[in-house]
Amino acid sequence: MTSPATPSHTAPVSEQKRTTAYHADALSHRSALLGILFAALGGGIITLLGWYAFKAVSLPSFNTSMVTRALSTVGVTITLVLASGFSAWWIYDHYKETFSRPRWRTWVTYAVTYLSPALLTLASIGLPLSASRLWLDGVQVDQAFRTQFLTRSVDQMGYADMNFLDMPTFYPLGWFWLGGRLGSLLGIPGWEVYQPWALISIAVAGCILVPIWQHLTKSLPVGTAIVLTTTAVTLTIAAEEPYSAVIAMGIPAIAVLSARAFQGSHLSTLAVALYLGISATFYTLFTGAAALTVVSLIAVITAFYERTWRPIVRLIIIAVISIAIALIAWAPYLWSVLHSTAPLQTTAQHYLPEEGTQIPVPFLSMSIVGFLCLAGLIFIVTRLRNAEVRALGLSIIGIYLWTVLSMVMTLVGTTLLSFRLEVIVVLLFATAGILALAEVRTAGIHRLYPASFSPAANKRITAALSIFLALTGVYYAQQIPEANEDAIDHAYSDTDGYGERADRFSSDSAHYYLDIHNFIQDQGYKANETVVLTDEKTFMAYYPYWGFNAFTSHYANPLGEFKHRNDQIEAWADESWDSTPAEFQKSLDSAPWRGPDALIFRGDLDNKEDGFKVHLAEDIYPNQPNIRYRAVFFNPEVFAQGWELEQTGPFVTAVRTK
Known part of the structure; x- marks a missing residue:
């Protein structure tokens, strides 16, 4: 490349032709590889x-x-x-x-x-x-x-x-x-x-x-x-x-x-x-x-x-x-794609911000x-x-x-x-x-x-x-x-995995995550062996639990059947109001995928009338923003048997009894 910075050292600068390629710092292939290392x-x-x-x-x-x-x-x-x-x-x-x-x-x-x-x-x-x-x-x-x-x-x-x-x-x-x-x-x-x-x-x-x-x-x-x-x-x-x-x-x-x-x-x-x-x-x-x-x-x-x-x-x-x-x-x-019987589902490219409309x-x-x-x-x-x-x-x-x-x-x-x-x-x-x-x-x-x-x-x-x-x-x-x-x-104002904010201000509700994690562990579950249903994406970011569903379809694995899982969660929520605890557990176990071992809701154990809330994300592209969140509510009564419940701040955690 004729992109010289200085002339070759074979002669004084005043004698160099300025249109010739520069070779003073040329690296051999071996020297370049050693330099990279x-x-x-x-x-x-x-x-x-x-x-x-x-x-x-x-x-x-x-x-x-x-x-x-x-x-x-x-x-x-x-x-x-x-x-x-x-x-x-x-x-x-x-x-x-x-x-x-x-x-x-x-x-x-x-x-x-x-x-x-x-x-x-x-x-x-x-x-x-x-x-x-x-x-x-x-x-x-x-x-x-x-x-x-x-x-x-x-x-x-x-x-x-x-x-x-x-x-x-x-x-x-x-x-x-x-x-x-x-x-x-x-x-x-x-x-x-x-x-x-x-x-x-x-x-x-x-x-x-x-x-x-x-x-x-x-x-x-x-x-x-x-x-x-x-x-x-x-x-x-x-x-x-x-x-x-x-x-x-x-x-x-x-x-x-x-x-x-x-x-x-x-x-x-x-x-x-x-x-x-x-x-x-x-x-x-x-x-x-x-x-x-x-x-x-x-x-x-x-x-x-x-x-x-x-x-x-x-x-x-x-x-x-x-x-x-x-x-x-x-x-x-x-x-896995070649051997999958389920249809692939992906919306990874369903995103068009303003910058994507300009050259x-x-x-x-x-x-x-x-x-x-x-x-x-x-x-x-x-x-x-x-x-x-x-x-x-x-x-x-x-x-x-x-x-x-x-x-x-x-x-x-x-x-x-x-x-x-x-x-x-x-x-x-x-x-x-x-x-x-x-x-x-x-x-x-x-x-x-x-x-x-x-x-x-x-x-x-x-x-x-x-x-x-x-x-x-x-x-x-x-x-x-x-x-x-x-x-x-945001790196200073967000609550980290230790429940702290780097700017020393009071943490948000994420500081309860450690208590929730400990509660699940106390019931005999290990994080990397446990499936959790929750919309608390930060909780899942901090601890290696498996999610029953991803938080949005855009980052979800196409093999994961995101939409079908969303439909299943909504069906569980709707059916919970007409089910007994035993029927609800049977419904969880009859899904095509492994059912959740734990569920993390927004709710109040002392005021169960409104139910336990979790949000579902829906792709609404070509609209911008391209995601809409919709709440579904579970009947607290279906967790009365076979579950351990814990109120932690605004969260209610339900863990299956082993």
Whole structure:
């Protein structure tokens, strides 16, 4: 890729041609792989140690104090100043008549640049969350389901569904399974491991991209700039869903690798296949988008452009390898689908927020990232003859086509969830923008002013550009906590699994969950062997009970027959008013699925006239909001025999007598 940051050290800078490709920091394949390994291990360890350090100090709550915001800005500033400073110093070495660089500074520069994404993640998100045990958005809405899956993954190492007993997971288990192993290693429950695992996974994804981009651009400073920009943008607009964020971060690199793969590179072909396979075990939406609108589109256009079938052959090879990897996560579910006699039910794509009705155009935003995206747009248009730059442009076109198709799909009652792809569009444009700035520095200035620049003049230009980029980076990154303010506030205001709020205010009714859990345990039941019927999704997120039904159809396993189970619950509620306790128990046991061992209601044991209440969720797409909750009431009298009842705050828990 002709995306130079500094000239080769084979001659003084004043003698270099500015239009030749940059090779000073070129990494061999072996060095790149070692760099990826070092960056992954180093980034993970640094992030975990940083998380522990933050928990060891007592900092005020983010939503009641400005202290953590100030400390976050300090951390961001130190990180970006160090990365920019060592990168500029690295470039300075090439302005010497005889190239030289101390070994100690080489190692320090690599350490700082390779680990800078982890430090940025810790400073901008980890520090603001330091006084809370929860991740961004607490246990609000979708986070409750993600937390439930992590809780299940800590409890079990297999393919278990997050909610349904004896059913393989439909939701990709890769990120959650790894998080579960971390939780088991650290000895903390799934809901609590969410925060450190999210920080670690985003940090590691950023760190491993530095050697990858150094290998692609042959420039350590440019690679570092691309990845720090990628990390900052991702933390700003996509950090709430970390397992998708880490996949999105790699798509610009995959676009470039795809261009190389379809031009004959065997290792690039393998890299693209590995990425698609692993991404399919993490987040299938981005896998589909990357496979169809990035990799496949680049292959087809390359084949047409070069009038050869070889790119299509390589695309088939990529598909075979990636599918084989994906089956590690998907095989049990697909096997169950093939042998299932019940119809599949899913409404996962029944969601159309306002963002899903618009085409993302980040280059029109009056912001630093908007300027960077505009520079990227201009760069792509003017450099389309370059295959790798063209790959970035084709990827953007492909994502736009997906977005438009998603809107068209509303005519048949579904969507392609294109609103989630905005982060990919921004990352592709921003990456091109960094490459544009690098080219302006090494080629553009000399074209505008053809007179030879002295080494001293080049140093001053490099210093000015480094300072400018560092300060603009600080300005943007220091706003990451502000951009996530609502999500961070929820992490402090939601009641955690220990019944506490991180901001020290009084907890809501969720602080009764521990008492309910203990009551169920006291009746001789173990959480991971017990089926519970309840609409308290946070209770299920904190404890590894099996749910009789999922909370909404959108996250429910298609094998779980969500609607039929809803109908069964409503039938039980209606019939309970005309049934004896024995008849009610028989009805529970006669269902096609294992009946609940415990039920958690809203109700009052001292005032049973109104019954015990539980809510059912109904999909009402295309309306927005797309879910409606409806209450059904059970007759308290059917629990008079064969059940142990307990009033805990506003909850009534009914547990079958063993």
